Amino acid sequence: MNGKERAGKPIEELKLAGNLPSPTGVGLAILELTRGEDYSMGDVTRVIQTDPALTGRILRIANSAVSSPSQPITSVSQAAMRLGVRSVRNVALGFSLVSGNRSGGCRSFDYERYWASSLAVAVAAQALAEEVRGVTPTDAFTCGLLSDIGSLALASIHPERYSEVLRRAHVGGESLLLAERELLDIDHVQLGCALISEWGLPESFAHALASSDAREPEVAPSPEAQRLARLLRQALALAPHISAGGATGELPEGLDLDAARLGTVIARCRADWLDWSRTLQLPSAAREPSAGLVPTAGLEGAPTCAVTQARRKPGSGLRILAVDDDPVSLRLIALHLSRAGHEVIRATTGREALLAALEHAPQMVITDWMMPDMDGLELCRTLRSTEECRGMYVIVLTGRDRESRAVEAFDAGADEYFLKPFESRLLLARVGVGQRTIELREQVESDRRIQAQQVADMSVLNRKLEAAAMTDVLTRLPNRRFALRRLEEDLSIALASDTALSVVMIDIDYFKLVNDEHGHGMGDLVLRETANVLRGIVRREDTVCRLGGEEFLVVCPGANLEHATATAERMRRAVAHHVISFGYGRPVTISAGVAQREEGADSVDDLLRVADRRVYLAKAAGRDQVCSEDPPPPHAKSA
Amino acid sequence: MRVPVSQPQADPVLDLSVLAALRELGGVDEPGLVDELLELFLQDSTRRLANLEDALARGDGLGLARTAHTLRSSSTNVGALRVARICMDLEACARDGEVRDAALRVRELARALAAVRAAHTQLRRAA
Numbered sequence: 001m002n003g004k005e006r007a008g009k010p011i012e013e014l015k016l017a018g019n020l021p022s023p024t025g026v027g028l029a030i031l032e033l034t035r036g037e038d039y040s041m042g043d044v045t046r047v048i049q050t051d052p053a054l055t056g057r058i059l060r061i062a063n064s065a066v067s068s069p070s071q072p073i074t075s076v077s078q079a080a081m082r083l084g085v086r087s088v089r090n091v092a093l094g095f096s097l098v099s100g101n102r103s104g105g106c107r108s109f110d111y112e113r114y115w116a117s118s119l120a121v122a123v124a125a126q127a128l129a130e131e132v133r134g135v136t137p138t139d140a141f142t143c144g145l146l147s148d149i150g151s152l153a154l155a156s157i158h159p160e161r162y163s164e165v166l167r168r169a170h171v172g173g174e175s176l177l178l179a180e181r182e183l184l185d186i187d188h189v190q191l192g193c194a195l196i197s198e199w200g201l202p203e204s205f206a207h208a209l210a211s212s213d214a215r216e217p218e219v220a221p222s223p224e225a226q227r228l229a230r231l232l233r234q235a236l237a238l239a240p241h242i243s244a245g246g247a248t249g250e251l252p253e254g255l256d257l258d259a260a261r262l263g264t265v266i267a268r269c270r271a272d273w274l275d276w277s278r279t280l281q282l283p284s285a286a287r288e289p290s291a292g293l294v295p296t297a298g299l300e301g302a303p304t305c306a307v308t309q310a311r312r313k314p315g316s317g318l319r320i321l322a323v324d325d326d327p328v329s330l331r332l333i334a335l336h337l338s339r340a341g342h343e344v345i346r347a348t349t350g351r352e353a354l355l356a357a358l359e360h361a362p363q364m365v366i367t368d369w370m371m372p373d374m375d376g377l378e379l380c381r382t383l384r385s386t387e388e389c390r391g392m393y394v395i396v397l398t399g400r401d402r403e404s405r406a407v408e409a410f411d412a413g414a415d416e417y418f419l420k421p422f423e424s425r426l427l428l429a430r431v432g433v434g435q436r437t438i439e440l441r442e443q444v445e446s447d448r449r450i451q452a453q454q455v456a457d458m459s460v461l462n463r464k465l466e467a468a469a470m471t472d473v474l475t476r477l478p479n480r481r482f483a484l485r486r487l488e489e490d491l492s493i494a495l496a497s498d499t500a501l502s503v504v505m506i507d508i509d510y511f512k513l514v515n516d517e518h519g520h521g522m523g524d525l526v527l528r529e530t531a532n533v534l535r536g537i538v539r540r541e542d543t544v545c546r547l548g549g550e551e552f553l554v555v556c557p558g559a560n561l562e563h564a565t566a567t568a569e570r571m572r573r574a575v576a577h578h579v580i581s582f583g584y585g586r587p588v589t590i591s592a593g594v595a596q597r598e599e600g601a602d603s604v605d606d607l608l609r610v611a612d613r614r615v616y617l618a619k620a621a622g623r624d625q626v627c628s629e630d631p632p633p634p635h636a637k638s639a
Numbered sequence: 640m641r642v643p644v645s646q647p648q649a650d651p652v653l654d655l656s657v658l659a660a661l662r663e664l665g666g667v668d669e670p671g672l673v674d675e676l677l678e679l680f681l682q683d684s685t686r687r688l689a690n691l692e693d694a695l696a697r698g699d700g701l702g703l704a705r706t707a708h709t710l711r712s713s714s715t716n717v718g719a720l721r722v723a724r725i726c727m728d729l730e731a732c733a734r735d736g737e738v739r740d741a742a743l744r745v746r747e748l749a750r751a752l753a754a755v756r757a758a759h760t761q762l763r764r765a766a
């Protein structure tokens with residue numbers, strides 16, 4: 001709801017940049033297919049089946065979600081029947097996002113680690129859903145997997161700037177969200193929610209993301225959404241324990257899970273997470289679980305495995321996968337290739353080759369044609385239909401007796417074929433031709449990225465220009481113009497949907513004295529600091545604006561008088577406790593007036609007038625307080 | 640049609656010129672290359688010989704031809720030219736469905752492979 005409303009504009013601009021992490025290939029096909037409401041199970045399963053890797057992952061998750069392992073699910077349509085076609089669609093989308101965005105241009109952003117931790121959240125969410133009920137485990141998994149998608153998006157769209165954001169947050173100790181908003185005018189939670197809506201994923205996902213780091217939960221659009229949001233927050237708390245093997249000190253509290261189950265659940269999640277990491281070739285599985293606190297015996301037995309991390313070798317060589325069932329020939333090919341400076345991965349069967357291709361992401365595959373089980377052509381066809389491997393340059397080796405059938409190799413998707421037994425210099429020359437093609441493709445890709453980058457930079461500029469007209473220069477809060485517009489919009493939504501809406505009017509106490517006694521420099525400082533404190537306190541959907549002078553307005557959609565008063569009280573306390581003090585050590589304080597939409601007070605003017613009146617009541621009652629009601633009627637006063 | 644009977648005895652068990660070329664390929668970086676390749680070949684061919692015998696017992700002509708084909712290529716690579724020649728004949732018999740001839744060739748192949756093994760051992764001792 002709010003995520004969609006508010007980030008609606010930026011998303012349009014960001015899309016122009018073409019750099020958003022987006023589903024590609026099969027994911028895109030699924031997205032297109034399921035935009036409407038009337039897609040069938042057959043449509044979805046047919047599309048998914050064209051990608052063997054994706055099919056495998058769907059089957060995995062389907063089987064992990066079923067209680068009776070005696071009847072394993074072996075086809076996508078079975079999975080769709082068991083899990084529901086929507087769940088399957090969401091999982092497929094989630095994974096097509098993983099596979100398409102495994103690396104990127106933002107130097108300070110650890111892409112592999114990002115996916116490893118998203119996966120930990122996914123696994124935790126799924127496990128929690130199985131424990132507490134009320135949320136579909138598969139949906140919980142997908143929502144967890146996408147829980148931090150906004151960060152990935154920002155890193156993809158603005159690689160350079162986002163490096164700076166991360167530097168400020170990690171080295172400078174700034175709040176990540178604030179740094180994002182300052183440098184990019186949008187934060188990862190807003191963008192994440194907008195993307196979720198954009199991809200047509202359930203609104204409950206967006207709601208869960210939006211309330212994932214809120215100090216208090218947002219008003220949920222439905223009970224399901226509320227449960228999912230609660231579950232995601234717990235999964236986020238649990239995730240670090242899963243990726244660290246339970247060794248990150250204190251276990252989280254306040255889970256919907258009794259302490260006795262917690263150890264078992266973490267252990268199971270960890271095993272699950274290592275398994276998934278292996279399937280997706282994330283380096284996480286190779287990381288040693290750190291020694292230290294091991295809460296349950298189950299964890300000690302958690303499997304660790306060595307996955308060779310895919311490395312991109314610097315320098316001129318390619319990473320080549322060589323496939324031949326004849327070990328002598330394979331050894332010789334590998335020898336020639338590595339002598340020529342290439343990095344060689346070897347496989348002796350088609351299946352082994354497929355796994356190696358997924359794991360090591362080679363730029364080139366050189367495969368023998370004749371092999372038992374899966375021959376070179378079948379391997380080639382499978383690679384071409386697998387998202388991650390589609391772009392690999394494939395050379396098929398064949399005996400002279402099959403020369404006349406070379407066209408079959410090209411039909412299967414080979415880029416080149418080569419006769420065996422081979423003359424090494426000729427083979428290397430062919431590899432060289434392939435290398436130029438690969439480099440050309442990579443160059444085109446990088447040019448495209450640079451262009452997209454320029455468009456993205458332009459869109460930042462546009463957003464900044466527009467934001468500037470709506471922003472107060474001193475405090476960087478939205479200005480009066482924006483405040484009134486926002487209040488009007490939120491009010492009309494509240495009226496239309498008959499939901500609550502409140503405003504908090506805030507005035508800094510004795511501000512005139514500050515200016516008079518300490519000069520305007522001090523006055524500006526107090527305004528800025530107060531603005532920062534307020535900004536840090538409110539819920540995500542609230543908007544803090546500077547109305548002018550020392551006056552601020554907070555718009556709280558969905559909040560009734562009681563909620564808004566609680567928020568105002570938190571703001572009052574936070575400002576009073578903030579270190580800024582002046583004069584004789586007297587701290588800066590605020591007085592606040594709260595008003596809610598109600599019968600007889602349902603226009604912008606009404607709300608502002610009531611709130612304003614209550615600010616004065618708070619001032620009159622001694623300042624540094626919140627007033628949310630009018631004085632009792634005169635006859636009560638005199639009694 | 641009967642395949643013309645070739646004279647496998649005329650081909651060397653191990654062609655020293657092929658081995659010399661491989662040794663040169665290994666160079667100073669990999670002085671053990673020839674030994675390693677022969678070892679790989681012998682392991683692989685033992686397995687394939689068993690496959691050939693199975694295929695023969697099942698009367699699986701296509702299986703015979705395929706295995707013979709692969710073995711021919713690896714034997715050529717290590718200079719086991721007699722094995723390579725027998726494999727070529729075997730492939731032809733298998734494709735033509737000459738089962739009796741194929742059986743003969745498989746026995747011949749076993750002997751030729753044993754000879755390669757012996758030659759390899761001898762080479763090792765000499766080194």
